[in-house]
Amino acid sequence: MDASILLILAQDGIVNGAIYALLALSLVLVFAVTRVIYVAQGEFVAFGALTYAALTEGQTPGALWLLGGLGLAGLAAGLWQGRGDHTRASILRLLAETILLPAAIIAATLILAPLKPGLITAALLSLAIITPMSPLLYRIAFQPLADAPVLVLLITAVGLHLALTGLGLVFFGPEGYRAPPFSDAMITAGPLLLPGQAIWIIAIALALMLALYAFFEATLTGKALRATAVNRLGARLVGIPTEQAGLIAFALAGFIGALSGILIVPLTTLTYDSGFTIGLRGFTAAIIGGLGSYPGAVLAALLVGLTESFASFWASAFKEVIVFTAIIPVLLWRSLRHGPTEDDE
Amino acid sequence: MTRPDLAKLWPLPALAIAALLPWLPGLPAFWVTLANYTGISAIVAIGLVVLTGIGGMTSFGQATLLGLGAYTTAVLSKDYGLSPWLGLPAGLIITAAGATLLGAITVRLSGHYLALGTIAWSVGLYYTFANMDLVGRNDGINGIPPLEIAGHPLLDSRAMATVIWIGVILAALITNNLLDSRAGRAIRALKGGTIAAASFGVNTARTRLLAFVYAAVLAGFAGWLYAHLQRSVNPTPFGFYPSIQYLLMTVIGGAAHVPGALLGAALVTLVNDRLQDLLPRLFGARGNYETIVFGTLLIAALQWAPNGLWPLIARLRPRRHPIATNAAKLPARPMPAPGTPLLEVVALRRTFGGLVAVNDIAFTLNAGEILGLIGPNGAGKSTTFNLITGTDTPTAGHVRFQGHPITALPARAIAALGIARTFQHVKLVPTMSVIENVAIGAHLRGHASPLAGLLRLDRAEDARLYAEAARQLARAGLLAEADRPATSLPLGQQRIVEIARALCLDPVLLLLDEPAAGLRHAEKAELATLLRRIRAEGVTILLVEHDMEFVMGLVDRLVVMDFGTKLAEGPAATVRQDPQVIEAYLGSIE
Incomplete structure (x- = not known):
């Protein structure tokens, strides 16, 4: 291996690592606020990517009907869960969230899609279509279990992942998609040849991390989310609506997932079920980082990205094996360092 | 004869039914096949009852463990010409070893780390099967020799049905035995909180490991049956999705009850068979559409029937425990002489940040x-x-019991x-x-x-x-x-x-x-x-x-x-x- 291959592998690893870092961050966030290990987040990567790819080709994405269906299911779930204590205002809000908002997005897409919108419009539209699905799913699947043990929430998340994969097949079909990059430019920096898309990915990842930091440090909503993460009951006692916090955390995760998909689909062909293994890499990073530390998750994500890129060079057949089993020594180290955990749930 | 004794005799008629029912004249071959897959799934699900329903842990890697058992016997009997019967102990040893390794790493951590570890392990091992020459990569291994009894190969699926269902009954029987034993009570005690269990001397990490390895060994056993029923193995049925299906069987059937595992296995196998027929026709294309139904079922079950269907069907009463009044008394430890110092608390201190919760407390008991x-x-x-x-753990000071320091114990x-x-x-x-x-x-x-x-x-x-x-x-x-x-x-x-x-x-x-x-x-x-x-x-x-x-x-x-x-x-x-x-x-x- 010479230096140029080394550089190319490192560059690949960092670009992928940036995506995994975004996914890992939102996983840590969702876990902290809701205790859900959001296995289904990978689906948002695939759905975002496929929706974006369809829009750039002037097609109407199948995701629209999924959004509509989830909206109706969300309405039914909301009415059922709040039975007995609905007010006119709460029903209106529920209708706005589950019917009006999806309907508006669907209408906008139906108008814009045939016009073959520009890349930025297509990206924004894709985000608008995919992001609301995540809080809807929170309402349907997790809200009734808000006080259940972590394990039950994890099994629920796995069930959700299973259902979404099947729905992905229904709404997107089995074909693989690829989309045009945001920029075709190739930038030469010394021995490095940087494709424009790689720079976009890293720039957006950094910007998003800064935005998240600002959100949690400077806004009231961000602080409420942090408070919920530290102590749900305490947060509820001081008047923070923890259900709202869950919805926001899930929306952020959906947004980040869809954005990650839009960013990588110009680099690699994705199908309806590609999301799981991508999401799982985010997971590996989040777990290596300890499921509680944001900087830890970002660093671990870079490590996962680099491991993957070098593993694909040396032992490409066993790339996945190496990436996923990397978590095992980390768990061992954690177990030895922390000693026994007395979790009483 | 009293009632509980009668109830304990259930394996006898069950064994007779397992041995004879598949040979019922006119029984369609389709039902025998379904019964075979139900039986294999039920064995895996019984393991998950111990692990998830009773031990409060979970695994998303049971299908992979089943695969480990299946591949072991496939390689040994096909490539090395060993008797398929030797594949069973070999498969059990390998699944137990794999589970011990993974379990030992994660059981000391919070419960969800074991589950996450099994996801990583299940995906990783799946790709290993699919890329390893020894196990035939994606093509797998074909032409696995059948089981033989006294020189007669068990090629008929009715013969395999008898073997499989004897296996199911044995699995149910030893699981009931385990749960009613000292080790089983320790597993069940985990549900009352690990602190309580540890306070009575239960080694909670080892008990969790036991539950995980036990579930793994049952999966390995099912894998052995699977390999010699199917007579070919490939990576597909050993991945993450089939693993979730086993979990679904357990959750739907009734995660804490052995009969629930049988019920869940039968339901899911039956529904799966119907769906694979029905859904592609509905959607007009081939694909794994049944995941939509199973995913939704899993979520619905956790929300509406978290204890599964079995408790709704069977009126569950705790079993009466007969007491042997003539049992020899357990040896008792000697009591210290009255008035001698027993427990000495010396300058015990505990601070939480700036708060001194216990400030140099000292007394003697x-x-x-x-x-x-x-x-x-x-x-x-x-x-x-x-x-x-x-x-x-105290910030400072110590506690002595009968002269021995016990502070850090x-x-x-x-x-x-x-x-x-x-x-x-x-x-x-x-x-x-x-x-x-x-x-x-x-x-x-x-x-x-x-x-x-x-x-x-x-x-x-x-x-x-x-x-x-x-x-x-x-x-x-x-x-x-x-x-x-x-x-x-x-x-x-x-x-x-x-x-x-x-x-x-x-x-x-x-x-x-x-x-x-x-x-x-x-x-x-x-x-x-x-x-x-x-x-x-x-x-x-x-x-x-x-x-x-x-x-x-x-x-x-x-x-x-x-x-x-x-x-x-x-x-x-x-x-x-x-x-x-x-x-x-x-x-x-x-």
Whole structure:
């Protein structure tokens, strides 16, 4: 291996690592606020990517009907869960969230899609279509279990992942998609040849991390989310609506997932079920980082990205094996360092 | 013959049905095939009942473990020409070894780390199968030799149905045996919280590992059956999705019940078969559409029927536990001479950040006395209690028991020295009867291994443990409630059950955390009588209490705490007159 291959592998690893870092961050966030290990987040990567790819080709994405269906299911779930204590205002809000908002997005897409919108419009539209699905799913699947043990929430998340994969097949079909990059430019920096898309990915990842930091440090909503993460009951006692916090955390995760998909689909062909293994890499990073530390998750994500890129060079057949089993020594180290955990749930 | 004995004979007719039913003339081959896959799934699901429903852990890697068993026997019998029967022990050893490795790494961490570890392991091992030349990569291994009995190859799927269902019945039988043994009670005790289990000497990490390995071995067994039924293996059925399907069977059937695993396996196998036929026609294309239904079912089951279907079908009553009144008494430990120092608490300190919760507390407990530790809310009594019992670690200072330092010892080791405790917030296992809960207290007085439990070699010892549990329940006046679900008793009686459980440890020292809370007046008097009788038998008691009236009439000496410091110490009557105490504590309740 010479230096140029080394550089190319490192560059690949960092670009992928940036995506995994975004996914890992939102996983840590969702876990902290809701205790859900959001296995289904990978689906948002695939759905975002496929929706974006369809829009750039002037097609109407199948995701629209999924959004509509989830909206109706969300309405039914909301009415059922709040039975007995609905007010006119709460029903209106529920209708706005589950019917009006999806309907508006669907209408906008139906108008814009045939016009073959520009890349930025297509990206924004894709985000608008995919992001609301995540809080809807929170309402349907997790809200009734808000006080259940972590394990039950994890099994629920796995069930959700299973259902979404099947729905992905229904709404997107089995074909693989690829989309045009945001920029075709190739930038030469010394021995490095940087494709424009790689720079976009890293720039957006950094910007998003800064935005998240600002959100949690400077806004009231961000602080409420942090408070919920530290102590749900305490947060509820001081008047923070923890259900709202869950919805926001899930929306952020959906947004980040869809954005990650839009960013990588110009680099690699994705199908309806590609999301799981991508999401799982985010997971590996989040777990290596300890499921509680944001900087830890970002660093671990870079490590996962680099491991993957070098593993694909040396032992490409066993790339996945190496990436996923990397978590095992980390768990061992954690177990030895922390000693026994007395979790009483 | 009495009813419970009859109930224990279920395997005999079941075995007869398993052996004969597949040969029923006119039974369609399709039903036999379905029965075969149901049986294999049921064995995996029974393992998950122990792991998930009873042990409170979960695995998303059971199909991969099944694959490990299947590949082992496939390679050995096809490539190395060994008898398929030798593939069984080999497969079991390999699945057990793999599970031990993965389990040992994760069982000491919070529960969800094991689950996440199994996802990583299941995906990783799947890709290993798919890329390894030894196991034929994605093509897998074909032409696996069939099982043979006395030279006759079992090629007929009806013959395999007989073998598989005998396997299911054996799996159910040994699982029931395990759950009814000392090791099984330890697994079930995990549901009452690991702190409570550890306080009675249960090695919680090892118990969790046992449950995981047991489930893995059953999956490996199912894999062996699968390989010789299918006579070909490839990576597809051993990935993450099939693993979730096994979990779904367990959750839907009734995660905590062995028959529920059979029900769930039958339902999911049947529905899966129908869906794979129906859905592609509905959507007009081929694909795994059934995942939509199964994913949704899993979520719906967790929301609406978290205990699964079995409890809705069967009226579940805890099994009556016959008590062998003639069982030999367990050996008891010698009690220290009355009046000798038993527990010495020296300059014990615990700070939480800037807050000094326990501020250099010191006192000595002498053998044969009842010492009351009292103080207003927030005085640091419970923290002191936790420091002595090993559930919390002091910032400074130490505790000595019979001259040995016990400060840094885990709760399990402290229990082994003869220190038993109760909990301020009652920690009984809701899914166990009163007497089963009490028997957990005698965990350290039995020695039967899990294997002895599986094979029923532990019956004599187990009868002695139960006889001891019954004796302590009788002593506490609750023998009549022995077979009721523990948490169906009023809270006050649950506290008494906790005392009976603690007495089962044969303690030298009994630590009671607010035992009188929630008791009515007459019950308090009975409790005081019980505690006096225990003292008379040589057991030393440390009592943390709020109820002054209860404490005053009972204890030999009092230690009063306030704001983390010791305010006074001495005979109850003297302490009562102490102006500081009156101001800090007694005065405040007048």
